[in-house]
Amino acid sequence: MVERREAEDEVRLQALREAAEAGIADIAAGRYRVFDTAEELREYLSELAAETIDSRAPDDR
Numbered sequence: 001m002v003e004r005r006e007a008e009d010e011v012r013l014q015a016l017r018e019a020a021e022a023g024i025a026d027i028a029a030g031r032y033r034v035f036d037t038a039e040e041l042r043e044y045l046s047e048l049a050a051e052t053i054d055s056r057a058p059d060d061r
Contacts, residue, residue, distance in 0.1 A: 035041040
């Protein structure tokens with residue numbers, strides 16, 4: 001049981017490291033957005049969520 005948990009923790013840690021590296025690379029390459037207010041950030045995230053939901057909706061055509 002302990003060995004399994006340690007293995008799962010290692011997998012999670014590796015995924016976190018890879019995500020951090022990707023984020024650092026994006027920032028270094030200028031691939032990020034700056035929001036002047038919390039409201040701008042909320043609006044952006046709402047739009048992004050709506051687009052994602054729409055793109056996953058079944059095609060009714």
